Amino acid sequence: MALYVHKYGGTSVGTIEKIEGVADKLKKFKDEGHDLVVAVSAMSGETNRLIGLAKDICEHPSPREMDVLVSTGEQVTIALLAMALEKRGIPARSYTGSQVKILTDSAFMKARIQDIDTDNMRKDLDEGRIVIVAGFQGADADGNITTLGRGGSDTTGVALAAALKADECHIYTDVDGVYTTDPRVVEKARRMDKITFEEMLEMASLGSKVLQIRSVEFAGKYNVPLRVLHSSKEGNGTLITTEEDSSMEQPVISGIAFNRDEAKLTVVGVPDIPGVASKILGPVGAANIEVDMIVQNVSADQTTDFTFTVHRNDFAKTQEILEAIAKELGAREVAGTRDITKVSLVGVGMRSHAGVASKMFDVLAKENINIQIISTSEIKISVVIEEKYLELAVRALHTAFDLDAEPTED
Amino acid sequence: MALYVHKYGGTSVGTIEKIEGVADKLKKFKDEGHDLVVAVSAMSGETNRLIGLAKDICEHPSPREMDVLVSTGEQVTIALLAMALEKRGIPARSYTGSQVKILTDSAFMKARIQDIDTDNMRKDLDEGRIVIVAGFQGADADGNITTLGRGGSDTTGVALAAALKADECHIYTDVDGVYTTDPRVVEKARRMDKITFEEMLEMASLGSKVLQIRSVEFAGKYNVPLRVLHSSKEGNGTLITTEEDSSMEQPVISGIAFNRDEAKLTVVGVPDIPGVASKILGPVGAANIEVDMIVQNVSADQTTDFTFTVHRNDFAKTQEILEAIAKELGAREVAGTRDITKVSLVGVGMRSHAGVASKMFDVLAKENINIQIISTSEIKISVVIEEKYLELAVRALHTAFDLDAEPTED
Numbered sequence: 001m002a003l004y005v006h007k008y009g010g011t012s013v014g015t016i017e018k019i020e021g022v023a024d025k026l027k028k029f030k031d032e033g034h035d036l037v038v039a040v041s042a043m044s045g046e047t048n049r050l051i052g053l054a055k056d057i058c059e060h061p062s063p064r065e066m067d068v069l070v071s072t073g074e075q076v077t078i079a080l081l082a083m084a085l086e087k088r089g090i091p092a093r094s095y096t097g098s099q100v101k102i103l104t105d106s107a108f109m110k111a112r113i114q115d116i117d118t119d120n121m122r123k124d125l126d127e128g129r130i131v132i133v134a135g136f137q138g139a140d141a142d143g144n145i146t147t148l149g150r151g152g153s154d155t156t157g158v159a160l161a162a163a164l165k166a167d168e169c170h171i172y173t174d175v176d177g178v179y180t181t182d183p184r185v186v187e188k189a190r191r192m193d194k195i196t197f198e199e200m201l202e203m204a205s206l207g208s209k210v211l212q213i214r215s216v217e218f219a220g221k222y223n224v225p226l227r228v229l230h231s232s233k234e235g236n237g238t239l240i241t242t243e244e245d246s247s248m249e250q251p252v253i254s255g256i257a258f259n260r261d262e263a264k265l266t267v268v269g270v271p272d273i274p275g276v277a278s279k280i281l282g283p284v285g286a287a288n289i290e291v292d293m294i295v296q297n298v299s300a301d302q303t304t305d306f307t308f309t310v311h312r313n314d315f316a317k318t319q320e321i322l323e324a325i326a327k328e329l330g331a332r333e334v335a336g337t338r339d340i341t342k343v344s345l346v347g348v349g350m351r352s353h354a355g356v357a358s359k360m361f362d363v364l365a366k367e368n369i370n371i372q373i374i375s376t377s378e379i380k381i382s383v384v385i386e387e388k389y390l391e392l393a394v395r396a397l398h399t400a401f402d403l404d405a406e407p408t409e410d
Numbered sequence: 411m412a413l414y415v416h417k418y419g420g421t422s423v424g425t426i427e428k429i430e431g432v433a434d435k436l437k438k439f440k441d442e443g444h445d446l447v448v449a450v451s452a453m454s455g456e457t458n459r460l461i462g463l464a465k466d467i468c469e470h471p472s473p474r475e476m477d478v479l480v481s482t483g484e485q486v487t488i489a490l491l492a493m494a495l496e497k498r499g500i501p502a503r504s505y506t507g508s509q510v511k512i513l514t515d516s517a518f519m520k521a522r523i524q525d526i527d528t529d530n531m532r533k534d535l536d537e538g539r540i541v542i543v544a545g546f547q548g549a550d551a552d553g554n555i556t557t558l559g560r561g562g563s564d565t566t567g568v569a570l571a572a573a574l575k576a577d578e579c580h581i582y583t584d585v586d587g588v589y590t591t592d593p594r595v596v597e598k599a600r601r602m603d604k605i606t607f608e609e610m611l612e613m614a615s616l617g618s619k620v621l622q623i624r625s626v627e628f629a630g631k632y633n634v635p636l637r638v639l640h641s642s643k644e645g646n647g648t649l650i651t652t653e654e655d656s657s658m659e660q661p662v663i664s665g666i667a668f669n670r671d672e673a674k675l676t677v678v679g680v681p682d683i684p685g686v687a688s689k690i691l692g693p694v695g696a697a698n699i700e701v702d703m704i705v706q707n708v709s710a711d712q713t714t715d716f717t718f719t720v721h722r723n724d725f726a727k728t729q730e731i732l733e734a735i736a737k738e739l740g741a742r743e744v745a746g747t748r749d750i751t752k753v754s755l756v757g758v759g760m761r762s763h764a765g766v767a768s769k770m771f772d773v774l775a776k777e778n779i780n781i782q783i784i785s786t787s788e789i790k791i792s793v794v795i796e797e798k799y800l801e802l803a804v805r806a807l808h809t810a811f812d813l814d815a816e817p818t819e820d
Binding site for chain 2: 071
C-alpha cells in the first residue's frame with residue numbers, strides 16, 4: 001500500500017470523457033489499497049481561451065490579475081474530477097492552490113513554491129478520500145493567487161510528492177514513457193524502464209519535451225521518484241530516479257536527443273586579438289539572446305572564425321547585431337545558417353567509458369556526415385550537423401550504441 | 411465624495427465590450443472623486459456552461475464541488491474588469507469571495523453571509539484603488555468555497571455596502587428602474603423615483619424580477635439605500651429606501667404587480683366538517699408544494715368548496731394529490747385551471763386610506779371582470795382573475811389609481 005501523487009496534464013483531462021477515464025484509473029489504484037493525491041491541469045484549450053479574453057482587453061495585463069484569471073482553469077478541472085470520483089462511490093475532495101495552501105513567492109505568472117501545508121491532505125487521506133489539487137497555482141503570504149508559469153502542473157505534482165513524502169510521483173501524459181530517442185525519427189527507438197535525473201535533464205533540455213525541466217530538477221533535489229506514464233494506455237512507463245542501474249551492466253549511452261531549434265552564425269576573418277570573443281558576445285548577451293555552443297578556429301593568416309549557435313527565433317536579430325560588430329572589428333563577413341541540428345548522446349555511463357566521442361565521430365564519418373561544432377559535458381556529447389543528415393545520423397548512432405529495440409517475435 | 415458599492419449582473423459584463431463599458435462608467439465615478447467597491451457576476455452564459463459540464467458527469471453533483479466549479483465564473487470577471495480599469499490608468503484590485511473574506515455558513519449552493527472582513531478593502535480604498543469583488547460567493551470557516559445561490563450577486567453587493575457603511579448600493583441591470591407596473595403591459599407605466607423596501611419586497615415577490623428578494627430584505631434590514639439603474643443608459647433609476655416620501659402627498663398606491671405563474675385548484679363539495687382544511691393542505695405541503703392564496707366557501711347544502719392557488723409548475727402534481735384526498739373525503743370532484751392571474755395593488759399609503767379595496771373591486775366590476783379570490787395584507791390587495799383579462803385589468807387600475815405617466819409634450 002503506497003502513497004502516490006498523480007499528475008494529469010491538459011490533454012489527459014481535455015474532455016468530460018477523458019476526466020471520466022482518469023477517474024476510472026484512480027479507482028483502480030484506490031481499489032488496490034493505495035492512497036492518492038492528484039494534481040491536474042486546466043482542460044486543454046482552456047488556459048489559451050482565458051489568455052485570449054485578457055488579450056482582448058490589453059496587450060500587457062497586470063500579472064496579478066492574469067493569475068486570478070488563468071487559475072480558474074485548473075479550478076474547473078478539480079471540481080469535475082471530484083464529481084466523477086464521487087459518482088464512482090469514491091470520496092474525494094478538491095483544493096485550489098490557495099486552499100491547500102501551496103505557499104509561493106509573489107512573482108506572479110512565474111511564482112516559485114516555498115512551502116506546502118499537508119495537514120488537510122493528510123486528514124483527507126486518513127479518512128479515505130482521494131485529494132485533488134489544482135496544479136500550476138498557489139498563493140503568496142498575503143493570500144494573492146499566483147501561478148507557477150506554463151507547464152507548472154508537473155512542478156505541483158512533484159512538490160506535492162516531496163511534501164507528502166510520496167512513494168512515487170506519476171506524471172500521466174500522451175506518451176508511454178521516455179524513449180532512447182524520438183520514435184518519429186528512429187523506428188527502433190526503445191522505451192527506457194529507468195533513467196537518472198541527470199540524464200533526464202539533459203534529454204529534456206535538448207528538446208525531449210516529456211517533462212518540464214523545472215519539475216525534474218525539483219524531483220532530483222528532493223529525491224522524488226518520478227514515473228512518466230501514458231494517461232490512457234497500460235504500461236510501466238519510465239522511472240526517473242537517482243539510482244543508477246547496478247543490477248546489470250550500465251549502458252554507456254542511455255539516449256540520443258536532438259534539437260532543430262538552433263541556428264549557427266559565424267563572424268569570418270576576425271583579427272585574432274585578445275578580447276575579441278567578449279566584443280562579439282557582449283552585445284548579443286545584452287540583447288537577451290542566449291548563446292548555446294561556441295567554437296573559435298585560428299587560421300594561418302592570423303585571423304579567426306568565430307562561430308556560435310542561438311535559438312532559431314533569434315537568428316535574424318543576432319545577424320543584425322553581428323553585422324555592426326563585424327564592421328567595427330574589421331572582420332571579413334558574417335555568415336550564418338538556419339539549416340543545422342544539434343545531436344547529443346546522453347548517458348551517465350559515459351563518465352567511466354573513454355572512447356565514446358571517438359566512436360561517435362567514427363559513426364558519423366562513415367556516413368559522410370560533417371561535424372561543424374562539438375561540445376561535451378560530463379554525461380553528454382553534442383555535435384552540430386547539417387539538418388538534412390539528422391535522421392541518418394540519429395539512426396546510425398542509435399544502432400551503433402546498442403539502443404535499438406529487440407525485434408518483436410511474430 | 412461618497413462611497414458607492416456597484417453591482418453589475420451577468421448581462422452587464424457579458425462581453426469584453428460590455429466590461430470595457432463598465433470600466434468607463436466606473437472611471438466617471440472615480441474621476442468625480444468617489445470611492446468605489448464593485449461586485450460582479452459571471453459573464454452571461456458562463457454559469458450555465460459550467461453547470462452543463464457538471465451535469466455531463468452526473469445529475470446530482472456534490473454541492474461542495476459545484477461551488478468550487480461555478481465560483482470560477484465570477485473569478486474570471488473580476489480579473490478582466492481589473493485589467494480594463496488598469497488599462498484606463500485606474501489602480502484596481504480584484505478579490506474572490508475567499509480572499510475578501512466573505513464568511514458564510516457551510517450550506518453549499520445556498521450559503522448565507524455571516525461576516526465580511528473589510529480591512530483589505532479599506533486599505534485599497536485609502537490607497538486610491540477601485541476594489542472589485544466576485545459576487546455570489548464566499549468561504550466558510552474551514553476555507554471551503556461557497557456560493558449564495560443564483561442571483562446572489564445582488565446580495566453580495568448589498569452586504570458589501572452594509573459592511574462598508576456605503577452611502578448607496580447601485581444595482582446595474584438591464585432596466586432603468588422600478589416601474590409602477592410592467593411597461594410591456596401598460597404603455598403608460600411610470601418609473602418610480604423612490605420606493606420603500608416593503609413595497610419593493612411585495613413587488614418583487616409578485617414577479618417584478620428587477621432585484622433578488624433576498625438582497626432587498628438584506629438592504630432593508632441593514633438600511634442600505636439601494637438604487638436600481640440601467641447599466642448602459644443614463645438616468646437616476648429608482649431609489650429603494652426606508653424613508654417614506656413626506657415631501658409631497660403620499661400616493662395611495664405605488665405600483666401594480668401581477669403574476670402569471672399561478673394555477674387554481676378547487677375541491678368541490680367537501681363535507682363541511684372540522685379539520686377538512688388540514689386534511690386537504692397537509693398532503694400538499696408534505697409534497698413540498700407551496701400554497702399561495704386560500705379561500706373556502708360554505709354552500710347551502712352543508713358542503714364546502716375549498717380553493718387555493720399553487721405555482722403553475724406544481725399544478726399537475728397537486729391535482730393528482732387532490733384526486734386521492736377528494737375520494738377519501740367524499741368530495742364531489744376536483745376542479746382546476748391554469749388560466750388565472752394574480753393582480754396586486756401595492757402601496758404603503760394603503761395603511762392610512764380606507765376604500766382602496768372597494769375602489770379596486772369597483773374598477774374591475776365596471777370592466778365586467780369577475781374576481782375569483784381576494785387576499786389582503788398591510789400594504790397589498792391581491793385578486794385572482796381570468797388570465798385573459800390581465801391587460802385590461804392592469805390598465806384600468808393603473809389609470810384609476812393615478813399611476814399613468816404624464817403625457818410627454820411634443
